[in-house]
Amino acid sequence: MRSVDYRDSDRIVTLLTEDHGKLSALARGARKSQRRFGGALQPYVLMNAHFRPGRGELANLERVSVDRSFHGILRNLQAIGAAGAALAVIRERVPDHEPEPAVFDTTVRLLTALNDGAPPEETLLSLQIRTLAVLGFAPTLDRCVLCGKTPAAGRSASFDAARGGIVCRACGGGRLVLSAAALRRWVVVQATSEFAAQPWPARERQEIRDALAQLDANHATVTVRERTAAASSSWEGRLP
Template structure:
């Protein structure tokens, strides 16, 4: 059967001497594997279609229960920038690996496809890559059913006197229940406010986001802890991302203290 599907390349690997197998995240067919014959050859007309992060329309033939074989591809967004800039490549590689690990073959992937496409456009256009990645992590948590409780205490359910975010317990914590979470696992009320914004944010309508460095570091620690605890998938690409952050290969943008406080005051949106 012949398929014509819009897809984003979330994995690309060599197969045999001159071929590649790509994994596409699609809106209509979830995660799909496609064999691209001769893709490694210098003059291959399909070489560009196998590059990570490429978004295009893929035409392939697939028999019952077999992997597809590419016939043609029209590239819509090559996303060269995401591969050429080190820090963008690191964040985008982590995100597509998350999607690859989260989606099952043929599983409906409409929501993930839309958010992934919007994510790549956002960081390509200059949105803060770290913060945008954390928003995408929240979208993925919602998609797989492990989103944190941010509007009520995760322990007792009360909605008032929320004082912080406990990433081990998985959500907001009120003043009465705060002792139930170890201090090292509790983030400040400012981080909770950001979480409340993130869970309602659609990446397709993302505005400019600017946070001061201290807040970004707290947010990073909180989201990494939450993802490790509740998703339980340690992506290989995350190791490189952490090394890049360790050696400051992606410097954080500077801003005045007043601007930072105003930005945090409205939730960073």
């Protein structure tokens, strides 16, 4: 998900693994020798990797092999932007050393979709929606979070990220309004694993983008999850 040059020949890489969550590892000699890691440390690659413990929380990356590459993303600037933003979302929200298999699967599906030409912005928004749900932060969209009243079918609803979902007018409403179409879209995206093959209507896209931005801003000011680090003698797993 991220690579930083370290000393004369090494790199520190941040990786999302299937079995051990997000972790950082030292890839010794990665800058000077292509033979040891090949193209596996390039962006948008699913690989098999072997680690061993290092100092502190930084593991040592021993060897890797490419499982699948998604370099079709590199042919489209919008896809590159969406993939980079998606990985930044994962990097920010997923705790270190805490397995999240559903997030891993969603990330691989996102890279596959972008590689195959899916609409970039809709793909990114879908990943954000699903990541919130998987990590337990999905907003309440089927009833008022304060009084429990169900909104009328086919009607828009006020949305307040700080309160965790939609808020009816009697309870004061919210800062944003989500149309019935945007609410339906959100619920469908959250419940499925596939990504959109076609662009969404512009209004739905904008409303969902604004609601997600409000949720992100609220998340940035509140500690919502404890981060834990688990030590192990060795780790093996796949990672994108």
